[in-house]
Amino acid sequence: QSALTQPASVSGSPGQSITISCTGTSSDVGSYNLVSWYQLHPGKAPKLIIYDATKRPSGVSNRFSGSKSGNTASLTISGLQAEDEANYFCCSYAGSSTSVVFGGGTELTVL
Amino acid sequence: QITLKESGPTLVKPTQTLTLTCTFSGFSLSTGVVGVGWIRQPPGKALEWLALIYWNADRRYSPSLKSRLTITKDTSKNQVVLTMTNMDPVDTATYFCAHTKLTMAIGPTPSFEYFQHWGQGTLVTVSS
Numbered sequence: 001q002s003a004l005t006q007p008a009s010v011s012g013s014p015g016q017s018i019t020i021s022c023t024g025t026s027s028d029v030g031s032y033n034l035v036s037w038y039q040l041h042p043g044k045a046p047k048l049i050i051y052d053a054t055k056r057p058s059g060v061s062n063r064f065s066g067s068k069s070g071n072t073a074s075l076t077i078s079g080l081q082a083e084d085e086a087n088y089f090c091c092s093y094a095g096s097s098t099s100v101v102f103g104g105g106t107e108l109t110v111l
Numbered sequence: 112q113i114t115l116k117e118s119g120p121t122l123v124k125p126t127q128t129l130t131l132t133c134t135f136s137g138f139s140l141s142t143g144v145v146g147v148g149w150i151r152q153p154p155g156k157a158l159e160w161l162a163l164i165y166w167n168a169d170r171r172y173s174p175s176l177k178s179r180l181t182i183t184k185d186t187s188k189n190q191v192v193l194t195m196t197n198m199d200p201v202d203t204a205t206y207f208c209a210h211t212k213l214t215m216a217i218g219p220t221p222s223f224e225y226f227q228h229w230g231q232g233t234l235v236t237v238s239s
Contacts, residue, residue, distance in 0.1 A: 002157045032217065034214070034217075034222070034223065034224055034225070036224075036225035036226065038158070038226070040152075040158075043231075044231070045207075045229040045230060045231045045232070046158075046207065046209075046226075046229045047229070048225060048226060048227055048228075048229075051212070051224065051225040051227075052224070052225070057227075089157065089158050091158075091160075091225070091226070093217070093222055093223045093224070096218075096220070096222070097174065098174055099160070099163065099171045099173075099222075099223055100148070100160035100163070100171075100173075100223050101160070102150075102157055102158040102159060102160060103157070104157045105156075105157045105158065
């Protein structure tokens with residue numbers, strides 16, 4: 001059981017937008033803006049797509065955006081493309097004792 | 112360009128100790144507010160953070176696995192080594208190492224910020 005809760009799966013048609021939620025607690029997501037999101041394609045290295053809850057690394061499409069409210073962070077992908085089909089994991093700093101927690105992951109299917 | 116590559120055995124027996132090496136290039140683990148982390152993913156399951164080592168040799172471990180893990184660094188070789196004792200079939204997973212961005216914005220000591228660059232991972236199977 002992961003520390004952060006994500007929906008197991010989401011789907012959308014090309015061109016649509018989807019949002020993946022990541023719910024934590026006041027000890028992690030709620031206390032720090034240190035939320036990051038990763039895209040995993042099978043057999044490939046995971047890719048950082050959002051950091052500090054809302055920032056996008058250089059080279060990541062502006063179709064990816066992040067937000068946070070209270071204990072829940074969210075990843076929105078707009079203008080869905082076939083290449084976006086992947087697994088997405090959120091991650092948060094969780095204080096000096098626990099340090100790092102991940103979500104359970106969300107499988108995105110582009111219909 | 113930052114690259115990382117994991118290496119180690121693909122098969123270990125139950126109760127054995129696993130030793131994995133992360134060899135990296137494109138950054139130094141002796142300067143800057145950076146670290147290297149280890150993360151694993153059992154087949155079909157979630158990512159799980161294991162350990163972090165900072166540029167200043169400070170270490171952090173997953174509370175649930177702390178008693179089994181040791182992380183060390185060899186700055187001269189640009190390597191980070193993770194050992195995990197008493198391996199069990201449930202430890203079967205792809206193990207990743209990652210260049211880690213730390214922040215001083217939270218307090219007087221560095222805190223995890225995000226995993227910026229990842230290796231491809233190495234699959235370790237635990238079976239007799």
